[in-house]
Amino acid sequence: MKVLKKSLLFFMLAIVSCQLKQAQINTTEIHVKAPFDMPSIKIPDFSNCKQFLITDFGAIEGDKELTSTAISKAIDEANKNGCGTVVIPEGEWLTKKIHLRSNVNLHLNENAVLLFSENPKDYLPAVFTTWEGMECYNYSPLVYAYDCENVAITGNGTLKAKLDVWKIWYKRPRAHMNSLKRLYNLASYNKPVEERQMVNDSANFRPQFIQFNRSKNILLEGVSIENSPFWTIHPYLSTNVVIRDVKVKAHGHNNDGVDPEMSQNVLIENCIFDQGDDAIAIKSGRNQDAWRLNTPSKNIIMRNCIMKNGHQLAAIGSELSGGIENVYVENCNVVDGAKMFHLVFIKTNERRGGYVKNIFVENIDAGSIEMGVLGIETDVLYQWRNLVPTIEKKLTPIENIHLTNVRAKSSQYLSKILGSEELPIKDIYLNNVTVDSLSKEKHIHENVLNFEEK
Template sequence: MQLYCFLPSQQVSISGQGKLQAKLDVWQVWYKRPKPHMDALANLYHMAAKDVPVEQRQMTYEGANLRPHFVQFNPCQHVLIEGIQIQDSPFWVLHPFLCKDVVIRDVKVQAHGHNNDGVDPEMTQNMLIENCVFDQGDDAIAIKAGRNQDAWRLNTPTKNLVMRNCLIKRAHQLVAVGSELSGGIENVLVENCRFEDGTQYSVGTGNIVLIKTNERRGGYVKNIIIRNIKAGAVKGGALSIETDVLYQWKDLVPTYERRLTQISDIYLSDIHLNQADFICNIEGQAEMPVKNVQLANVTADQLTKDAISNVNVEGFEFA
């Protein structure tokens, strides 16, 4: 396995016709979640919540089994990833973290392991993803902004992100927002992308857009524009918003501080699905409803459920 990790830099590039590949058999033994691993996750969560200095959060002991990201850029500026192929990954595949001015162009990612998102921008600003092909075991792109206390302290949103002209062969979602979004996510444009029929796979396509958070995240999501998307059969819909997504954390650790997420100004237009469960499913919270959602010319040839199923939404338009 080749693992690339860059220290803070003003200019970084990976380009050419090369191929990066991780050997999944090395990491598959870590996919299981025995008690020592779950204890390690809980331990890290407690340390972050209690503001233990980062250098003291040592997680390399036997049994912790915290898989690394494959290609990660730590605070860098002027990052270019172009014309390469990436196959498999221990965890997230491409992870720009606290970066600025990032371009990912003409990249092919094929990664069918556990948590193998294609690109995970986190607290990263001014980013372009174009002309890429994604074939994932998780989301094609998962937009992040840090988790809970650490992200509130850093106070750095992910913003000004454009994704265009991409092909998604397989993924849970074309675009996932969260659930780590405590620093805030804003100004996202995704356009001119195509999603192939995902139902032929054991892990099929979920949604075009999934925004997910929970009562511990805080942060905000606003100004999300998704347009001109064509998809085959999906197992979800065009837009799903869930505000109570806690996964294994629900019973593993307590809520140290409750902060709800502000979600507003979500716009979808010119999206067509061959087959889906629904068009839009929003599960907002009564204390903080989702606001200002517009769907224009969002259609499906066949639906298995009601087209629209929303709770706790203010300012919803479907035309």
């Protein structure tokens, strides 16, 4: 009898072990060549994971409540299974916020549309997130992953935000600016994030569309994204991020395409950006918050992308207090007729600190650029100049910037580099950087050391 019980126990353990093995997620590594030591990037592979169709959990087209509940239940089941793909079928599915969990792929079939509600209450309760480089509690991003591992959004469908309310919130009335001042002071004096509750009747802090917060092994592939309340794709304090074959069209206020912030090992490739703000804006937090978190944005590659519109092809800052290094932008095209200020714009101010180094941009072709190919400015404060004071002064060292084989049809100038007298910008290298037609002087420089042009 004892032998029989022991054999039965071993048999049951073997079944459980087999089930666990079937549900275990695989990962793959991507190796990318760069002008710096670029680590391999690990991303999840859901090809052997079970699928969970949202209609099996009660989703009905046009019914926001049932669809939201169904998506949440499907995500929970996929997570409990060890790994899983939550499938959004063809059709238009009105939904509230979506919170991803580890080992889950949100997959949109062709002709599937996830249509996100315009009601701010559908993004409550408030979650641990950020606003322009400062941590706070605010409306949930429309798609939010917090402290997740192995997450993905894939497929040929579309994620779309209804803008009825958000477009009203694009304006910045006095009540909104007062809330900004309040958050700035809370962050500047290192008040606990739990005290920074920014949801009220007048703050109107718009949420990001997609935020991966403190997560790793992330894949965003194939989908289209239309409209956005705020920044569109926001990897924050995240590692191993691949954004591939994604189309973004968002022309509202602050509608950057991708904002890697204090994130590392990021690949953005084969994407199309049509933005109302920067196509890619690399950031690393604001002032005291970033000094506390002490995490640079590092090892970021953007390649083979097309820009239809955007303030800059690649912006760095102005939230860069954690430091930014090892950025490689290659083989990108800005279509003729696009509205774009610069191809590369590095911006900071006396409050930021941090650093910028090892920026490489090569093989870029552009039409007419409104201002210049390269802009570097160290006194960019926008509305903050008179809104709040400088509480602690820290300058930003900027060095080792390389542009190679870059061409534009026309612009005002080729480069405008305005360093500070206390801390000049240094080591800027331009190799075969040309503009067919300039309307002003070629280079406008202040406080620059070791500028070389070939």
